[in-house]
Structure formats: structure tokens, C-alpha cells
Amino acid sequence: MKSLRRCLPLLALLxxxxxxxxxxxxxxxDALQHAEALMESDPHAARxxxxxxxxxxxxxxxxxxxxxxxxxxxxxxALYALLRTQADYKCxxxxxxxxxxLIATEYYGTxxxxxHAALAQHFLGCTYSEMYRDLEAIEAQLRxxxxxxxxTDKYFAHSLLHLGRLYSRHYMVDSAWVAFGRYRQTxxxxxxxxxxxxxxxxxxxxxxYKDNDELTDSLFQSVLSNTKTNKSIRFKTYFQLAKLYYxxxxxxxxxxxxxxxxxxxxxxxxxxxxxxxxxxxxxQQPAAAYELYKKAIxxxxxxYVQCMSYEGLASVAPLxxxxxxTRFFIDQYKSLLDSIxxxxxxxxxxEIKDKHLVEIHDxxxxxxxxxxxxxxxxxxxxxxxxxxxxxxxxxRRHKANALNYEQQLKxxxxxxxxxxxxxxxxxxxxxxxxxxxLAVHTDLPVEEIPSATSWFSLQExxxxxxxxxxxxxxxxxxxxxxxxxxxxxxxxxxxxxxxxLQYLSELFxxxxxxxxxxxxxxxxxxxxxxxxxxxxxxxxxxAYCCRKPVKYSYxxxxxxxxxxxxxxxxxxxxxxxxxx
Numbered sequence: 001m002k003s004l005r006r007c008l009p010l011l012a013l014l015x016x017x018x019x020x021x022x023x024x025x026x027x028x029x030d031a032l033q034h035a036e037a038l039m040e041s042d043p044h045a046a047r048x049x050x051x052x053x054x055x056x057x058x059x060x061x062x063x064x065x066x067x068x069x070x071x072x073x074x075x076x077x078a079l080y081a082l083l084r085t086q087a088d089y090k091c092x093x094x095x096x097x098x099x100x101x102l103i104a105t106e107y108y109g110t111x112x113x114x115x116h117a118a119l120a121q122h123f124l125g126c127t128y129s130e131m132y133r134d135l136e137a138i139e140a141q142l143r144x145x146x147x148x149x150x151x152t153d154k155y156f157a158h159s160l161l162h163l164g165r166l167y168s169r170h171y172m173v174d175s176a177w178v179a180f181g182r183y184r185q186t187x188x189x190x191x192x193x194x195x196x197x198x199x200x201x202x203x204x205x206x207x208x209y210k211d212n213d214e215l216t217d218s219l220f221q222s223v224l225s226n227t228k229t230n231k232s233i234r235f236k237t238y239f240q241l242a243k244l245y246y247x248x249x250x251x252x253x254x255x256x257x258x259x260x261x262x263x264x265x266x267x268x269x270x271x272x273x274x275x276x277x278x279x280x281x282x283x284q285q286p287a288a289a290y291e292l293y294k295k296a297i298x299x300x301x302x303x304y305v306q307c308m309s310y311e312g313l314a315s316v317a318p319l320x321x322x323x324x325x326t327r328f329f330i331d332q333y334k335s336l337l338d339s340i341x342x343x344x345x346x347x348x349x350x351e352i353k354d355k356h357l358v359e360i361h362d363x364x365x366x367x368x369x370x371x372x373x374x375x376x377x378x379x380x381x382x383x384x385x386x387x388x389x390x391x392x393x394x395x396r397r398h399k400a401n402a403l404n405y406e407q408q409l410k411x412x413x414x415x416x417x418x419x420x421x422x423x424x425x426x427x428x429x430x431x432x433x434x435x436x437x438l439a440v441h442t443d444l445p446v447e448e449i450p451s452a453t454s455w456f457s458l459q460e461x462x463x464x465x466x467x468x469x470x471x472x473x474x475x476x477x478x479x480x481x482x483x484x485x486x487x488x489x490x491x492x493x494x495x496x497x498x499x500x501l502q503y504l505s506e507l508f509x510x511x512x513x514x515x516x517x518x519x520x521x522x523x524x525x526x527x528x529x530x531x532x533x534x535x536x537x538x539x540x541x542x543a544y545c546c547r548k549p550v551k552y553s554y555x556x557x558x559x560x561x562x563x564x565x566x567x568x569x570x571x572x573x574x575x576x577x578x579x580x
Contacts (some may be wrong), residue, residue: 028053032079039083042089049336050084078107082116085123095127110143118147122159129162138166139352157188157195157202163204172350193228200226202234205240211247220244235265239273246280255280271300275308282312286319307336459511459571463534465508470535475500479541487541500545504531521563529556530564530572 038046064554076241082104088095104120129396138326141159148156164179183189184199192480204219223229223237238261246255259277259307274362278292293309300306314329471478478496479486505512505524508531515530525546534540539553546552561569570576 002497008552014539028076029079032083033078035083035087036079039086039090043087043357045085047087047091048510050080050087053080074107078104078120082108082123083121083129086119089123091128095130098124098127098131101127105140110147113147113149114151115149118144118149118153118159121147122155122162125159125162129166134166134169135352138163139349141166142256142352154188157183157186160186161198161202164206168202168206173206177203177210178190180206180376193226194230197226197229199235201237201240204237208240208244208248213244216244219243231265235262238262239276246276252280266450269295269299270300271305273503274299274304275312278309282316286316290316290320303336303339307333307340310336397532436509443536455567456571462511466511467535469507473503475503482544486544489540489550492544494547497545497547499526504528507531508534515568519564519568522560526560526563529553529560530568532574 035046037047038049049542052303078571081100085095085101085104101120101124104116105124108114108117108120110117110121118493121140121144125137125144128134128140141163144159145156145163145369150156150214160179160183160270164176164183167173167176167179179198184196184203189195200219200222204216204223207216207219220237220241223233229237238258242255242258242262245251245258256275259273259280262273270439274292274296278289278296281292290313293312296309297306300309308328310333314326314333317323317329482492485492491497504529508527512527512531515527529542532545537545539550542553543550557573560572564572566576
């Protein structure tokens with residue numbers, strides 16, 4: 001009792017702690033659900049709500065697994081990690097760590113198509129993209145496209161858009177064209193003119209690399225004619241048109257016109273614009289071009305812009321009598337070009353795509369096998385059900401036939417009793433007064449007894465039922481198919497003979513009981529011979545079934561003339577016995 005009293009305070013504390021933890025988990029989960037509801041309409045409010053959760057559930061990752069923190073479950077951590085990554089990305093907070101999205105992807109997994117699993121992979125890809133880990137970003141976005149349960153979801157379209165941009169970054173033109181084309185066909189894109197302008201712009205940039213100038217010009221003009229095109233995309237389109245008209249169409253005036261429109265937005269310090277302007281002036285004003293190339297290198301950290309600028313410097317330096325600088329510019333150009341080739345991991349990206357396709361193929365095969373197993377399982381159950389129903393119905397039919405058969409036998413016997421045993425008193429008195437007459441009648445042969453006709457009628461009706469049962473069985477067809485064996489006086493196979501004789505005993509069981517009771521000297525072979533004779537078998541058929549020589553049939557009939565009563569012999573063989 002004392003130990004129990006000491007434990008009571010501890011139990012109370014544990015219960016209190018559990019209730020507090022439960023309340024805290026419930027409030028945290030409610031806050032996360034509210035933040036998720038706000039994410040699309042007001043991501044800043046959702047981010048502020050996530051900041052207000054106390055304490056912030058930021059569990060560390062240990063050996064690839066979630067570490068429980070402050071009593072909250074893994075599901076709460078995973079939802080927080082997903083929403084936090086999503087809110088930061090939407091609020092343009094640069095993502096520099098993949099710890100939170102990895103928590104979400106680990107929890108939601110990739111085995112089932114769910115919205116949370118797809119979003120976790122999508123924002124993991126966005127995180128890797130901002131961290132310039134393009135290979136991992138492509139892998140995450142590819143996986144995300146297969147996890148969305150609804151392809152009309154806007155984030156499914158965003159994953160395709162991100163994939164296209166990542167492919168373009170590595171000059172994988174065909175893959176980028178496919179990704180942007182799929183994005184252009186999504187419902188999310190077609191329902192929003194702003195998204196259409198994005199799709200047309202990126203398709204235009206890819207068409208430029210595919211050397212399809214007319215399509216490039218058409219797509220960029222569509223972007224400019226779209227009233228919903230945002231300012232950034234519009235001025236990027238001006239810059240792309242300037243490149244198109246200078247490098248492909250060799251229309252310097254048109255290129256400078258678009259370049260001036262671009263300067264309005266980007267100013268004169270943009271490295272890419274400076275390089276393009278220097279390319280335009282390189283032949284006519286090499287000195288001005290030289291300075292623009294140098295300025296582009298100073299103002300831009302983009303390796304592509306620097307590479308093109310050093311290439312331009314190497315081409316204009318000889319025109320300015322600077323041969324010593326030419327070798328330096330060429331070396332710098334080659335070095336940057338090698339770096340670009342190193343960064344351009346097309347082979348690795350192709351391997352990721354191939355691996356992803358193999359995973360999709362394996363998943364589809366697994367689904368097909370699963371569907372096949374389910375189909376065959378359902379079909380098997382259905383067939384078993386049908387077979388069971390057929391067996392039950394067949395059994396019921398046989399039972400109904402057996403009951404009908406038994407009922408007919410009983411009706412025959414009942415009618416025989418009613419005809420030969422009337423229960424009125426007048427007959428009883430006549431029987432008492434006519435004792436001597438009865439004695440005289442009992443000395444008469446069986447054929448002269450008044451009830452003999454009724455007895456023969458009873459046996460005929462019973463035999464008719466037996467014959468009908470026999471004709472409905474398999475044995476008539478069996479003997480027809482073995483008629484040649486019977487004629488050759490061959491013997492029936494032992495197994496078939498035993499089965500037929502057993503069937504015969506079951507069919508004639510009632511009559512055989514009466515036959516044995518009234519003719520007690522019979523054995524089983526005698527009764528089987530009688531039954532086959534009543535079915536109309538000839539001597540050859542009986543010998544075939546009994547596996548005996550034909551003379552067996554004649555000898556057996558002679559012996560039965562001595563063993564059977566006169567009535568039974570006449571009924572079975574159709575003529576009186578010699579005893580009669």
C-alpha cells in the first residue's frame with residue numbers, strides 16, 4: 001500500500017505531461033493546417049504563422065531518420081518542413097539548405113501518389129536548383145512529376161517548367177523542348193495568359209537553339225502581343241529578339257532597336273547586353289567593342305558572358321595591334337570553355353533520365369502485375385463461386401431426384417397396401433365366417449391367389465422406376481462405347497466392373513431386400529444376375545460385366561430356377577419355373 005501511495009504522484013505527473021503534450025501537438029497541427037490553407041492566397045501570412053509556432057519544430061536528421069523533438073510526431077515535423085520550404089520559396093527567401101525538404105521527402109516517400117509526397121519532391125528540386133545542384137534538382141523534379149495524383153494540379157505544371165529550365169541550362173535542347181511543350185499543354189498554363197507567356201518565351205529560346213528562326217520569331221512575337229506578359233519576360237524577349245535579328249537574320253538596325261528597348265529595363269551595365277552590343281560594333285568600331293567587352297567581364301559573374309567576352313576580345317585585339325593580349329584572351333576563353341563543358345553534365349543528366357524511366361517502367365510493371373494478380377484472384381474466386389453453385393445445384397437436383405424417386409416408390413407401395421388390405425369391418429366378418437374357404441384358397445398356386453396381379457403390378461412399377469434411373473446414368477453410354485468388346489467376349493476392366501456392380505446394388509437395393517427375404521438361398525452374385533436380367537442385359541453383356549465366360553450366364557439361370565420362388569422367377573425371366 002505504501003509503495004502504491006508513493007507511485008500515485010508520479011502517475012499523476014505522467015498523466016499531466018501526456019495531456020499537455022497532446023494539447024500542444026493538437027494546437028501545433030491546427031496551426032500547420034491553417035498555414036497550409038493560407039499558402040496559396042497569402043504565403044507571407046503563412047510564413048509568419050509558421051514563425052509563431054512555439055517551439056519551432058526543427059528536428060535534426062540523424063542517420064537519415066527523423067529525430068523526435070518535444071513530443072511531436074514525425075508527421076507534424078514533415079508537414080512543418082514541407083510548409084516552411086514552400087513558404088520560403090514563395091516569399092523569395094533564398095534556399096541554402098536541403099535539411100527541411102529532405103525531412104519531408106523521407107516521411108512522405110515515393111511509393112504512393114499523394115499531394116504531399118509530390119510537393120515534397122518538387123520543393124526539394126527547387127532547393128537544389130537554387131543551390132546549383134542541378135543533377136539532384138532534375139532527379140527530384142522528375143520524381144515529383146510521377147507522384148502528383150492529379151496532373152491538372154498547378155505544381156505539376158511548375159515541375160515541368162523547372163525541368164525545362166534545368167535542361168536549357170545544360171543545353172539539352174530536345175529534352176527542354178519536350179518539357180516546355182508538356183508545360184504548354186497543361187491546364188494550369190492554358191487557363192492563365194501569364195503562364196502562356198512564360199511557355200511561349202521558353203519555347204522560343206529553345207527554338208532559337210534548334211535553328212528554327214521563323215518559329216522563334218513567331219513565339220517571341222506572341223509573348224510581346226500577350227497583354228498579361230510581365231515586365232521581366234517582356235524585356236527578356238526584347239533581348240532574345242535582338243540576338244535573333246543580329247546573329248541569324250543579320251539585321252543590325254532591327255537588333256539595335258530591340259537592344260535599346262532592353263536597355264530601358266536593364267540599363268547599360270548588364271554584362272549580356274554589353275557583350276551583344278560589342279559584337280555588333282566589333283567590325284565597324286573595334287575600339288568601342290574592345291572597351292565594351294572589358295566592361296562586360298567586370299560587370300558580370302556569369303561564366304557564359306565572360307567566355308563570350310574573351311572570345312570577342314581575342315577577335316578584336318589583332319585589329320587594335322595588340323598581339324600580346326590576343327594569346328592571353330584565347331587562353332582565358334579556352335579555360336572558361338573547358339569549365340562550361342565540365343558544368344554541362346549532359347551525360348549525367350541523361351543517366352538520371354534513363355534511371356527515372358527505368359523506375360517508372362518498373363513501377364508500371366509492378367502495377368500491372370498487381371492488377372494481374374488481383375484480376376486472376378477475383379476470377380479464381382468467381383470461378384470457385386460458380387463451381388460451388390453448380391455443385392450445390394447439381395447436388396440439390398440429385399437430392400430432389402432421389403427424394404422424388406423414393407416418394408414414387410412409397411406411393412407405389414402405399415397403393416399396393418390400400419388395394420390389398422382394406423380396413424372395413426365387413427371384410428373382417430367375412431374372413432371369420434369363411435375359414436374353410438380361405439384354407440382352400442391358400443392351397444392354390446401363387447398364380448391363382450387374387451393378390452398376385454397386384455403383386456406383379458407393384459414389381460413392374462418399381463422396375464420401371466429402376467430402369468428410368470439407369471437410363472439417366474452414365475452406364476448406357478458406357479456400354480454403347482464398349483459394344484465391340486462385348487461382342488468379342490472380352491472382359492470388363494476390374495475397376496469399371498466393381499463400380500458398375502456397386503451402382504447396381506444401390507439401384508436395386510429395395511427390390512434386392514425383398515428378393516432375398518422371400519428367396520433366402522440367394523447370394524450376391526445371384527441377385528446381381530437377376531438385376532442385370534431385369535434391365536434387359538443378354539448373356540454376353542452379363543458375362544462381360546461379371547468378368548465370367550458366357551456359359552456362366554446359362555448355368556446361373558438354371559441354378560436360379562431352383563433358388564427363386566415361382567413368382568420372382570416368372571417376374572424376372574418372364575416365364576414360369578419348372579417348379580410351378
